[in-house]
Amino acid sequence: MTYCVGLRMNAGLVFLSDTRTNAGVDNISTFPKMNTWHIPGERMVTVLSAGNLATTQAVVSILDERVRCSGGTRPSIMEASSMFQIANMVGETLQSVIQQSAARSNLVASAFGATMIVGGQIIGSEPRVFLIYPEGNFIETSDDTPFFQIGETKYGRPMLVRAFDAHMSFEEAVKLLLVSFDSTVKANLSVGLPLDMQVYEADSFAIGRKFRMTQDDPYYQEISSGWGNSLRQAFADLTPFTFDKVQV
Amino acid sequence: MTYCVGLRMNAGLVFLSDTRTNAGVDNISTFPKMNTWHIPGERMVTVLSAGNLATTQAVVSILDERVRCSGGTRPSIMEASSMFQIANMVGETLQSVIQQSAARSNLVASAFGATMIVGGQIIGSEPRVFLIYPEGNFIETSDDTPFFQIGETKYGRPMLVRAFDAHMSFEEAVKLLLVSFDSTVKANLSVGLPLDMQVYEADSFAIGRKFRMTQDDPYYQEISSGWGNSLRQAFADLTPFTFDKVQV
Numbered sequence: 139m140t141y142c143v144g145l146r147m148n149a150g151l152v153f154l155s156d157t158r159t160n161a162g163v164d165n166i167s168t169f170p171k172m173n174t175w176h177i178p179g180e181r182m183v184t185v186l187s188a189g190n191l192a193t194t195q196a197v198v199s200i201l202d203e204r205v206r207c208s209g210g211t212r213p214s215i216m217e218a219s220s221m222f223q224i225a226n227m228v229g230e231t232l233q234s235v236i237q238q239s240a241a242r243s244n245l246v247a248s249a250f251g252a253t254m255i256v257g258g259q260i261i262g263s264e265p266r267v268f269l270i271y272p273e274g275n276f277i278e279t280s281d282d283t284p285f286f287q288i289g290e291t292k293y294g295r296p297m298l299v300r301a302f303d304a305h306m307s308f309e310e311a312v313k314l315l316l317v318s319f320d321s322t323v324k325a326n327l328s329v330g331l332p333l334d335m336q337v338y339e340a341d342s343f344a345i346g347r348k349f350r351m352t353q354d355d356p357y358y359q360e361i362s363s364g365w366g367n368s369l370r371q372a373f374a375d376l377t378p379f380t381f382d383k384v385q386v
Numbered sequence: 387m388t389y390c391v392g393l394r395m396n397a398g399l400v401f402l403s404d405t406r407t408n409a410g411v412d413n414i415s416t417f418p419k420m421n422t423w424h425i426p427g428e429r430m431v432t433v434l435s436a437g438n439l440a441t442t443q444a445v446v447s448i449l450d451e452r453v454r455c456s457g458g459t460r461p462s463i464m465e466a467s468s469m470f471q472i473a474n475m476v477g478e479t480l481q482s483v484i485q486q487s488a489a490r491s492n493l494v495a496s497a498f499g500a501t502m503i504v505g506g507q508i509i510g511s512e513p514r515v516f517l518i519y520p521e522g523n524f525i526e527t528s529d530d531t532p533f534f535q536i537g538e539t540k541y542g543r544p545m546l547v548r549a550f551d552a553h554m555s556f557e558e559a560v561k562l563l564l565v566s567f568d569s570t571v572k573a574n575l576s577v578g579l580p581l582d583m584q585v586y587e588a589d590s591f592a593i594g595r596k597f598r599m600t601q602d603d604p605y606y607q608e609i610s611s612g613w614g615n616s617l618r619q620a621f622a623d624l625t626p627f628t629f630d631k632v633q634v
Contacts, residue, residue, distance in 0.1 A: 292540035372616035
């Protein structure tokens with residue numbers, strides 16, 4: 139499994155991805171799931187991926203080949219004139235890789251399934267974030283739903299739903315993502331550190347702040363143990379239950 | 387979907403189940419998923435169920451018929467000499483109902499799948515809690531894993547993992563289950579109120595405190611809104627992130 143999140147905030151975009159991949163619990167590896175393309179001053183595009191690793195690596199390689207090889211299918215991520223076009227391109231590529239794998243192997247398409255988050259900004263329009271389905275279609279964030287998660291989304295969702303606010307600072311968003319990530323890691327072996335984060339400031343058209351956190355990062359450790367204590371304290375502070383509150 | 391939890395504590399057992407069933411999001415009903423049999427002073431057995439409603443209702447009806455009809459298969463839940471025997475009986479019944487439905491319809495067994503939690507106590511032994519799989523086999527709680535969840539388990543799990551302690555009072559356990567339940571309800575439409583709770587005191591061999599909480603229950607409301615505020619406060623109290631904490 140995997141856990142990735144793309145947040146659209148007033149200040150810009152924040153991306154998080156873990157790096158664990160597994161084929162069964164006895165075959166665990168570390169692969170980055172965050173890929174970024176950019177032209178300084180003009181565009182920044184990040185793709186996060188969850189699902190079949192052969193599928194997602196093929197999609198990223200095809201997107202990258204388009205950029206590198208002058209004779210390939212046009213336009214590439216570097217040339218597309220809108221984020222919508224890029225989402226469309228990623229969706230078509232994803233769907234076609236899945237269909238080819240399924241056709242070759244006579245297995246159902248879901249065996250090769252993957253989901254992607256595409257976020258970024260091209261000069262002249264706002265930052266946008268899309269969630270791409272294995273079928274190649276996609277949805278976009280809105281003010282009501284300003285973030286997408288892919289992979290093992292459930293454990294870390296309650297905290298995002300409760301605390302995320304598009305007006306947050308980047309620092310608060312990073313802290314929130316670490317809390318959400320930590321809940322997921324604690325509950326599911328298939329999500330693991332190190333984790334990759336990217337913080338993109340709107341209208342900067344640069345990669346922005348991109349960093350990796352490992353298990354022994356002092357701040358991660360602090361959040362991980364501190365959040366457990368905070369939760370227990372918050373729980374202790376809630377009004378106690380007594381049986382006279384209900385009809386037994 | 388469904389959300390049910392069975393906790394084994396030093397003081398006894400606590401059971402929680404929601405009451406929402408759905409066949410698609412446009413076909414939602416309310417059914418109890420908690421069934422209890424008991425002989426005062428001698429035994430108390432509770433079964434929680436998640437999965438295909440036709441399967442789980444058939445299993446409960448078969449178990450109940452054994453109790454009511456003198457000519458049925460023996461022993462019944464009322465006669466079995468141990469909780470292990472009862473877990474075995476529930477497992478066999480569950481597996482056979484699923485197999486029959488699959489055979490009749492030529493569909494795969496998983497289409498009729500269900501999972502159950504069986505907990506209780508028979509005089510002369512300790513309270514025990516089992517998780518029964520659709521295949522009919524089962525596992526039992528231990529000191530390391532003193533609770534089981536079935537149905538939509540993920541959203542409510544982080545808080546249980548962090549805060550549950552077998553030494554808790556019943557009142558604290560009820561509060562904790564409400565917090566775990568509330569996180570699930572907020573994230574998944576297929577889990578809904580009213581919820582049923584049962585608090586069984588070890589060695590009481592009685593049903594104990596069994597009650598239902600509805601959406602407008604004042605204490606539930608207090609936990610539901612209070613927990614959101616507590617979480618946000620706990621989050622605010624965590625050490626702030628600053629970019630100088632990482633190598634960008």
